[in-house]
Structures are given as structure tokens and as C-alpha cells.
Amino acid sequence: MSAAVAIAPSASASGARQKPGEPIVSVRGLTKIFKDFWGRPKARAVDNVDFEVRRGEVFGLLGPNGSGKTTTVKMLLGLLYPTRGHIEVFGHSPRHVKTKAKIGYLPEESYLYRFLDSHETLNFFGNLFDLPAAERKKRTEELLEMVGLSQVRTRVVGEFSKGMQRRIGLAQALINDPDLVILDEPTAGMDPIGCREIKDLILAMAGRGKTVILSSHLLSDVEDVCDRVVIYYGGRIQAMGTLKELLAKPDAVRITTPPLSRETMQQVLDTIRHDVAADKIEIDNPRQNLESYFLEVVRKARESLSETSGATSGSRVAPYLRGGAEAAPPSERILERLTVAAAQQSVEPIVAPKPVERVDEARLQSLAQSAAPLPAAAVAPEPVPAADLNKANEKLSSLLGKPNEK
Amino acid sequence: MKRILAIAGLTWKSAFRYRLFWILAALLAGAVVGLPLLLKDDGTAKGLVQILLTYTLSAVATLLGMATLWLSCGTLARDIEECQLQVVTVKPISRWQVWLGKWLGILGLNAMLLTLSGAAIFILLQWRAGHLPPDEQKVLRDEIFVARASIKEREPDLTPQIDRQVQQRITELEKTEPTELNKAEIRRQVTEEVKAASTGVPPGYGRLWVIDLHTLPERTQNEAFQVRVKFHASDPNPEATYDTYWVVGPPESQRVAKIRQVLPPDSFQEFQVPPHLLDEKGRLVIDFYNANNASLMFPIEDGFELLYYENSFGVNFIRGMMIILCWLALLAAIGLAAASQLTFPVAAFACMAIMLMGLSSGTIQTVVEQGTITSYDSAAGSFGHSPLDLILVPVFHGSLKIIQLVESFSPIDFLSTGRSITWTMLGLAVAQIVLLLAGIFGAIGIILFSRRELATAQGNS
Numbered sequence: 001m002s003a004a005v006a007i008a009p010s011a012s013a014s015g016a017r018q019k020p021g022e023p024i025v026s027v028r029g030l031t032k033i034f035k036d037f038w039g040r041p042k043a044r045a046v047d048n049v050d051f052e053v054r055r056g057e058v059f060g061l062l063g064p065n066g067s068g069k070t071t072t073v074k075m076l077l078g079l080l081y082p083t084r085g086h087i088e089v090f091g092h093s094p095r096h097v098k099t100k101a102k103i104g105y106l107p108e109e110s111y112l113y114r115f116l117d118s119h120e121t122l123n124f125f126g127n128l129f130d131l132p133a134a135e136r137k138k139r140t141e142e143l144l145e146m147v148g149l150s151q152v153r154t155r156v157v158g159e160f161s162k163g164m165q166r167r168i169g170l171a172q173a174l175i176n177d178p179d180l181v182i183l184d185e186p187t188a189g190m191d192p193i194g195c196r197e198i199k200d201l202i203l204a205m206a207g208r209g210k211t212v213i214l215s216s217h218l219l220s221d222v223e224d225v226c227d228r229v230v231i232y233y234g235g236r237i238q239a240m241g242t243l244k245e246l247l248a249k250p251d252a253v254r255i256t257t258p259p260l261s262r263e264t265m266q267q268v269l270d271t272i273r274h275d276v277a278a279d280k281i282e283i284d285n286p287r288q289n290l291e292s293y294f295l296e297v298v299r300k301a302r303e304s305l306s307e308t309s310g311a312t313s314g315s316r317v318a319p320y321l322r323g324g325a326e327a328a329p330p331s332e333r334i335l336e337r338l339t340v341a342a343a344q345q346s347v348e349p350i351v352a353p354k355p356v357e358r359v360d361e362a363r364l365q366s367l368a369q370s371a372a373p374l375p376a377a378a379v380a381p382e383p384v385p386a387a388d389l390n391k392a393n394e395k396l397s398s399l400l401g402k403p404n405e406k
Numbered sequence: 407m408k409r410i411l412a413i414a415g416l417t418w419k420s421a422f423r424y425r426l427f428w429i430l431a432a433l434l435a436g437a438v439v440g441l442p443l444l445l446k447d448d449g450t451a452k453g454l455v456q457i458l459l460t461y462t463l464s465a466v467a468t469l470l471g472m473a474t475l476w477l478s479c480g481t482l483a484r485d486i487e488e489c490q491l492q493v494v495t496v497k498p499i500s501r502w503q504v505w506l507g508k509w510l511g512i513l514g515l516n517a518m519l520l521t522l523s524g525a526a527i528f529i530l531l532q533w534r535a536g537h538l539p540p541d542e543q544k545v546l547r548d549e550i551f552v553a554r555a556s557i558k559e560r561e562p563d564l565t566p567q568i569d570r571q572v573q574q575r576i577t578e579l580e581k582t583e584p585t586e587l588n589k590a591e592i593r594r595q596v597t598e599e600v601k602a603a604s605t606g607v608p609p610g611y612g613r614l615w616v617i618d619l620h621t622l623p624e625r626t627q628n629e630a631f632q633v634r635v636k637f638h639a640s641d642p643n644p645e646a647t648y649d650t651y652w653v654v655g656p657p658e659s660q661r662v663a664k665i666r667q668v669l670p671p672d673s674f675q676e677f678q679v680p681p682h683l684l685d686e687k688g689r690l691v692i693d694f695y696n697a698n699n700a701s702l703m704f705p706i707e708d709g710f711e712l713l714y715y716e717n718s719f720g721v722n723f724i725r726g727m728m729i730i731l732c733w734l735a736l737l738a739a740i741g742l743a744a745a746s747q748l749t750f751p752v753a754a755f756a757c758m759a760i761m762l763m764g765l766s767s768g769t770i771q772t773v774v775e776q777g778t779i780t781s782y783d784s785a786a787g788s789f790g791h792s793p794l795d796l797i798l799v800p801v802f803h804g805s806l807k808i809i810q811l812v813e814s815f816s817p818i819d820f821l822s823t824g825r826s827i828t829w830t831m832l833g834l835a836v837a838q839i840v841l842l843l844a845g846i847f848g849a850i851g852i853i854l855f856s857r858r859e860l861a862t863a864q865g866n867s
Contacts, residue, residue: 034862077496079861101498111489113416115423127412128497156423172493 021055023088024180024211025076030085032071032235045071047235048085053213055179058206060222061215063232069215070108072232073184076213077105089180101129104178108185108215110169114158118149118168121157122175129176136175142318143171162189170198177320181205184215199225223247256286409499413507414514417481421515430473434523437465438530451542455531455550459822466523467730467818470516474734475757478512478741482855483750491860501856505742509848512738517731524727528720549676553722553826554632554713559615561706564600571596590777606640606703607696613704617712620688627688630681632713634823639671641700646671648702651695656685671702674823676713716826725827726817732839736812737761739844743851747858767809770802811838 032046046068053059061069074080075087078094092099112121122143126136144150147167152160157168166189173181183202187195202212202225216222222229223243231239239246260268272281421427442458482505485491494504535546572593579592607613619627639648647668655662663683669675684690690712696702704710740760744753763770773779778795815835820827 074492074861077492079492079496080859097498097500099498100496103496105493105496107489107492109489111493113420113490115420116416120419124412124416125493125497128409128494128499130408130498169493176497 023052024055024090025051025053025059025213026086026088027051027072027076028086030072030075030087031083032068032075032080033083045235046075046082049230049235049237051230051237051240053211055211056206056209057228058202058212058214058226060226060229061213061232062217062219062222062229064217067217067232068235069217069232070184071235073182073213073215076182077103101176102179104173104176104181106166106169106173106181106183106186108188110157110162110165112157112165112169112172115156117154117156118144118160118171119153121168122171125172125175131175139175139177139318139320142320143174146318147171163191163194166190167194170201174318178210180211180213182213182215185217186214187216187218187221195221410503410507410510413494413499413504414511417508417511418515420481421477421511426473426477427515427519430469430519431522433469434466434519435526437469438462438523438526441465442530450545451535451538452545452549455535455546456822458531458534459527459550460818462527463726463730463818463821466520466527467733470519470523470730470734471737471761474512474516474737475741475761476754477515478508478738479745479750479753479757481508481512482742482745483748483753486745486858486860487749489861495860502852505746505848505852505855509735509738509742512742513731513735516734516738520727520731520734524723528723548678548824549632550822550824551719552715552824553717553719554824555716555826555828556634556711556713557617557619558711559617562604564597564604568593568597568600571600594775601706602703605706605709606701607694608701609696609699612693612695615692615694615710617690617692618688619684619690619712622688622714626714627684628681629715631679631690632676633679633692634674634676634711634713635669635704636674636709637669637671637702637704639698639700639702641698644672646700648696648698648700650702651697652677652679653693653695654679655683655691657691657693659685674708713825716828719824722827723821725829725832726821728832729815729817729827729835729839732815732835733812735840736844736847739847739851743847743854746851746855763805764809764812767806767813770806770809773799773802774806808843811843815839 028050030046030049031044033041034043034045036042049068049072051059061072063069071080075082076089076094078100087094089096090099090102113124116124119140122140123136126139131139141150144153147170149164149167149171152164157165160168166186170183170186173183181202183198186198186202190198199221202214206212206225206227212225214222214226226243228242229240229246230237255268269281441461445457445461485494491504495501531551535543535551538546572589575592575596576589633652633654635650637648639646647670650667650669652665652667653662654665661683663680665677665679667675667677679690679692692710737757741753741757744756747753748756777799778791779798780792780795815831817827819825
């Protein structure tokens with residue numbers, strides 16, 4: 001049986017990325033208890049946490065607000081000190097200064113100097129990495145272009161909208177072309193286009209063998225990009241594993257095909273009914289997600305938009321971040337392909353999702369006789385070569401501009 | 407170094423973008439240009455210039471000092487509270503580099519403002535002096551617009567005399583009041599009496615000063631000297647002036663100068679002695695005769711000194727500014743050290759407390775000298791005692807030692823009296839104020855800052 005499992009972008013991406021290597025981050029028995037002025041325990045923010053993050057992984061820290069994600073991130077960065085337990089980042093203490101040259105960090109808020117403009121901000125952080133002037137200038141230009149702030153480079157950060165601040169925050173996190181990127185709620189305050197850009201950027205970096213730690217309470221963010229996640233609650237890890245391990249339903253199978261004739265459909269169902277009771281079989285039309293639909297609507301709207309005083313759509317991933325990923329033709333790039341697929345779908349008004357029906361003849365009839373072709377996005381992608389994901393960077397160029405939100 | 411300079415540059419930009427620099431510059435300009443319009447002088451060109459120098463430099467130092475404390479507390483404490491340092495310290499920069507960068511940034515800002523205001527004061531003074539009559543200009547050139555070194559007579563060791571008299575007094579008192587002897591108080595009284603006796607010149611008596619100048623360059627030895635004196639009179643009339651007679655030159659030789667000066671008490675007065683009056687050993691002998699009806703007392707510390715040309719006023723002025731910069735460097739270190747651990751308002755409050763303590767050195771010195779915080783009991787004829795003395799007197803003693811390390815340099819006083827601020831003095835100021843004291847505060851600040859968990863602050867930007 002040529003069953004094709006419907007593939008989420010992250011699943012395909014992770015499947016194609018190079019296999020995770022040696023541990024980059026190692027956390028054992030990590031506990032953080034906040035104390036009051038008199039040293040009395042006030043809150044146990046993180047409680048006996050163990051995990052490892054390996055090279056090339058996109059690792060998600062998932063959990064509700066106050067569950068300990070940000071506290072964990074800040075201990076990884078040496079901004080908070082563990083009450084108990086042990087942390088190693090690149091084999092050193094989180095407070096080891098030289099190690100920090102390999103790390104990029106986007107905090108949950110863009111804690112940047114409000115009196116600096118975006119160009120000065122990147123130049124300042126470039127200086128902290130001791131980058132030569134020419135390299136600093138080059139990276140600054142490329143990053144500003146990438147995050148769509150090149151037109152507002154002389155506006156001070158204090159005048160930026162929250163989304164623009166996130167963009168410049170992201171740019172500062174990447175100024176050193178880091179091996180480990182720690183992103184705390186990276187899509188907070190971003191519009192859907194910005195969210196998509198960031199997620200695609202994460203995938204592009206992971207494709208280059210970078211390690212990404214993503215802390216978020218937005219399940220879709222994590223699901224779209226992460227290879228492996230831990231789920232926090234009350235400062236403890238409640239679940240940990242790959243998305244496949246955590247999300248797969250081993251007792252069910254989904255088959256997705258182009259439209260079939262009534263006869264073929266009937267034959268398939270008959271075959272299945274030999275082994276499975278009729279009330280266990282579900283049939284429906286695959287749907288694109290809201291994000292893809294939104295992006296397509298905006299793409300069309302963009303054609304009539306001339307200029308904006310806010311952030312423009314991010315351009316391609318900064319060349320210095322792409323490394324050797326330029327070689328493959330754009331047509332083979334998976335993210336490009338995903339976007340194109342989204343664009344090919346009809347843009348009929350979205351209707352509220354109907355409950356999934358059990359198989360009945362009428363439903364089968366309607367599916368089999370449907371005159372309109374099913375959306376292209378429903379077609380399961382072919383297995384993606386590993387090299388393709390390394391070229392995912394080009395995706396940003398296909399994304400669309402947005403009006404200034406300021 | 408690039409990282410440290412990046413932080414220093416950031417501190418500069420912050421001061422400029424938040425307009426602190428421009429506000430400070432405007433205030434300093436007001437102090438330099440506006441203050442002279444409000445000041446009243448004694449009618450002499452020398453008095454006017456002395457007052458101008460003293461008040462404008464004091465105003466500049468005070469304004470910059472307060473701004474330095476404010477800026478140093480704010481730049482670090484606010485960066486921590488508003489979480490910007492969370493993004494900075496996750497980059498490959500050590501905490502000490504962040505701290506040092508901020509200190510250097512504040513220091514650079516102060517150096518710039520001090521240079522601008524110092525230059526303005528210098529130019530204004532020269533401009534005003536240029537419009538004075540030639541004889542007054544000469545006085546200014548001789549006594550103010552000059553860097554004169556100072557030589558004093560070696561202070562006599564009065565300890566044996568004090569010991570002897572204390573013992574004698576105790577023996578006498580033991581016979582009359584054996585149970586109520588306060589030996590510390592007796593010693594204090596005797597010390598004052600001996601000092602007064604050694605500095606006093608009764609009516610009709612004289613006093614001889616012998617100043618050894620053989621170590622000076624020969625050219626200097628053959629120049630005219632300025633004598634700078636200050637005396638107190640036993641006559642309570644503050645309006646009185648006193649006839650003073652001075653014979654300068656080798657005793658029993660024809661090569662002497664006889665000088666008569668009518669001088670007021672309780673203030674520094676200067677007069678010139680002619681050149682070529684040193685004896686064959688390179689000593690200058692000055693014989694004073696008191697022809698008044700009141701005793702005149704020349705304090706050991708500053709009653710008599712000999713001044714001679716050492717350098718130009720411009721060089722002296724620059725050295726003076728550099729000592730003020732040393733003070734500001736210390737204040738910046740204090741502010742940053744406080745902000746390394748405390749929130750902005752608390753750090754600012756702590757700094758104000760330290761500054762107030764520094765300005766109260768007179769009170770502290772009195773407590774240390776009297777050995778108690780209680781006041782004088784006129785009925786008992788001595789000072790009382792408090793249990794707090796056990797703690798406060800040693801604390802005050804230590805504080806005074808520290809304050810004296812800073813206050814032992816008085817560039818404003820030196821500049822307004824045309825006295826030389828030597829390179830040695832400047833070097834000592836750098837060593838004591840910057841390397842030692844600012845270094846101690848810096849070490850404390852850096853340790854506190856390095857140990858601090860920066861992410862416990864709640865962002866409020």
C-alpha cells in the first residue's frame with residue numbers, strides 16, 4: 001500500500017537535516033529556587049530538570065506561562081545561577097566568556113538601547129564580538145535587509161513598534177553567526193508574516209547545522225520547527241521527546257491521494273473494511289492551515305502596495321548566515337516549494353470546520369464525483385533530499401510585505 | 407579593549423541622546439559666565455581673580471560631581487533594571503569589562519566637560535586681567551597667574567616637651583584630685599598649650615625662621631622670594647592691623663633686607679624679599695620682631711612659608727583640572743559600585759550619604775580629636791562620654807583617614823593663591839584617589855556586579 005502520511009513542514013525539515021551530533025547543552029538536576037531578601041525560599045521556578053540538546057537540533061521548551069522555560073533559558077545563558085544542578089554549554093559553564101561568542105540570544109522582550117538606531121545597535125553588538133569593521137558593516141547591512149529594517153536604519157529603537165523591535169532583536173542575536181541560537185518567545189508580537197519568517201529562518205539555520213533552542217508557549221511555533229521538545233509544567237519536565245514520538249498515533253493510518261473515481265474509492269474501502277470496522281474509518285478533505293491561507297491573501301494584496309514607513313518584508317537570509325547553502329537551484333528549495341504550494345490553492349472563503357464524518361455512501365459519492373480538483377497542498381510532498389533543506393533559506397524572498405503597524 | 411570602548415561609547419551616546427550632556431554644558435556655562443556677575447570682591451584685582459577662580463572652579467566641580475554620581479548610578483542600575491544588560495552580558499564580554507567601560511565612559515565625558523569649562527574659565531580670567539591697569543596686572547602675574555612652589559620650616563618635634571608637661575600636670579593633679587583624672591583630656595590641653603607657646607611671639611620679642619634652600623636650582627636661589635604669613639593676635643579687635651618688622655639675610659652681615667609690613671591678622675598675607683640673600687649654606691634666615699602690644703601667633707601648619715617661581719599658570723591650571731578629574735573618577739567609581747548591587751534610587755541615596763560624609767570632614771575631625779561624640783561640658787570643664795563612642799570614634803577615625811586621602815589635595819585653593827601643583831602632587835593624587843580609593847570601590851563594584859544575577863530584574867522598558 002502506498003500510503004502517504006501527511007507531512008508537516010517541520011517533520012519534513014527535520015527528517016532531511018543532518019543527524020544531531022554531540023551534546024551542545026547538557027543540563028542535569030537543574031533546580032532554581034528564588035528567595036526573598038532574608039534568604040527564605042519564595043518560588044521553585046525549575047525543579048530537578050535534565051535534558052541534552054545536540055548539535056543541529058531544533059529543541060523546543062514548551063509550557064504555559066510561569067512554567068520555568070524562561071528561567072531555564074536564563075540559567076543556560078548565565079543570567080541566573082542554579083540553586084542546584086549542573087549546566088554545560090559547549091562543555092563549559094554558562095558564565096564562560098569565550099563560549100558566549102558561539103551563542104546568539106533573543107530575549108522574551110527586545111531589551112535594546114532605546115536611544116540607538118538599528119544600525120548603531122547592530123554595530124554596537126558587533127563590537128562586542130570583536131568583529132572587524134568591514135565585517136561588522138557587511139553583516140549589519142545584510143541583517144537589516146534580512147529583517148526588513150534597512151529603510152528605517154536611522155530611526156531609534158525606542159520609536160519602533162513591538163514587531164520591529166523583535167526584528168532588530170533577532171538581528172542582534174545573529175550578528176555573530178552563532179552556533180547555538182536561543183530564542184525566547186521569538187514570535188511574540190510578530191504578525192503572521194514575521195512569525196513565518198522567523199520559523200523559516202530557524203529551519204534555515206538548523207539546515208546549516210546550527211543548534212536552536214526555542215522557548216515558546218505557542219504550540220504551532222514549536223510544532224512547525226522543533227525536532228525535539230520538553231514540556232514544562234510547574235518547573236518540572238512533564239514530557240520529552242521528538243515530535244514524532246510525542247504526537248504520532250501508532251494505532252491509526254492516514255492515506256492521502258488525488259481525487260479517485262467512485263469505483264476505486266469503493267474498492268479501497270472494501271479492502272479496508274475487511275480488516276477494520278466501518279465506524280473506525282474517517283474520510284475528509286485535507287485543509288491548508290490558516291497561516292498558509294493568510295500569506296496567500298497578503299501576497300495578492302501586496303501587489304497594490306507601494307511603500308511603508310515600517311518594517312518591510314524580510315529579504316533573503318543574510319548571505320553570511322547562509323554559508324554554503326546557495327548551490328542548489330531555487331526550484332528545489334523546500335520552503336519555496338511549500339510557499340508555492342500554498343499560493344496555488346484556491347482562496348475561497350474559509351468556512352468553519354465541520355465535524356469529521358464517519359464513512360457513509362453519500363460522503364463517498366461527493367468525494368468521488370467532485371469536479372473541482374483538490375488543493376495542491378493536499379498532495380503529499382515527495383521525500384525531500386537532505387540537501388534541499390539546507391537550501392531552505394531562500395524562502396524569505398517569497399514572503400510578502402506588510403503594512404507598517406506603528 | 408574594543409569591547410570596553412564599545413561600552414564607553416555607549417555611555418557617551420546615552421548622555422548625548424538623553425540630553426544630559428547639553429543640560430550639563432548649559433549649567434556649566436551659566437556657572438562660568440553668570441557667577442562672576444553675581445560675586446562681590448574686595449575691590450582689588452587680586453581679590454577679584456581669587457574669588458572668580460575659587461567660585462567658578464568650585465561650582466564646576468560641584469556640578470560635575472553631582473552629575474557624575476547621578477550618571478554613574480543611573481547608567482548601570484537602569485541598564486540592569488531595564489534588562490539591557492541581559493543582552494549585553496550574554497555576548498563575549500566580561501562583567502568587569504562592562505563595569506570598566508561604563509567608568510571610562512563617564513570619565514571621558516567628565517574630561518570633556520571639564521576641559522570645556524576649564525578653558526572657558528581660563529580665557530575669561532585672562533581676558534578680564536588684560537583690561538586691568540599695568541600695576542595690578544603685575545600683582546596678578548606675581549601672585550596668582552603663576553605656579554609657585556612652597557618651602558616651610560621643618561615642624562619642631564614637640565612630643566618630648568608635651569610628655570614632660572603632661573607628666574608634671576598629672577603629678578600635680580594627683581595631689582589635689584586623685585580620683586577624677588582624665589588623662590586624655592589633660593594631654594589635649596597640654597598639647598594645645600605647648601603649641602600656642604611655640605607659635606606665639608609676645609610683644610617686644612622676636613622669632614627666627616631658617617629655611618634651607620640649598621636643594622633648589624641655583625637660578626631659583628638667586629631670584630626674589632615671596633613670604634606668605636598668617637598669624638592670630640591676642641588682641642580681640644578684628645579690625646586691628648599690626649606692625650611687623652622683618653630682617654632677611656645672613657645674621658651679622660651687611661647683606662640683609664629690612665622690611666616693615668602693616669598686616670591684618672587671621673588671613674594669608676604676602677610680601678616680597680629681594681634676591682641674593684641666602685647665606686653660604688644656601689639658607690634664608692628671616693628674623694621677625696613683634697613691635698605691637700599684642701602677642702602674635704603663627705600656626706605651625708600654615709603660619710609661615712616661602713614661595714618661589716616654579717612654573718607657568720597655564721601648566722598649573724591643567725594640573726589642577728586633572729586633580730579635579732581624579733575626584734570625579736572617584737565619584738564615578740562610588741556611583742557604579744553602589745549601582746552594582748542596589749537599585750537606582752537606593753544607590754543614589756547611598757552615594758549622597760557618602761558624599762555628605764565626605765563634606766562633613768570637619769565634624770568628623772572634631773569627634774576624632776575630642777575622642778567623643780558628646781559636647782563640651784563647661785561645668786565639668788571637660789567632654790562627656792557616650793557608649794556609642796566605642797563604635798563611632800574608631801569608625802570616624804577610619805573615615806577621616808580615607809577622606810584625608812582625597813582632601814589633602816586642594817587644587818582650587820592652590821590655583822587661587824598662585825601656588826604650584828607639582829607633578830609629584832598630581833602623581834600622588836592619581837595614586838591615592840584613582841588607583842587606591844577608586845580602585846577599592848572599583849574592585850568592590852566589579853565583584854558585586856559579577857556575582858549579581860542580572861535576570862532577576864523585572865524589565866520595565
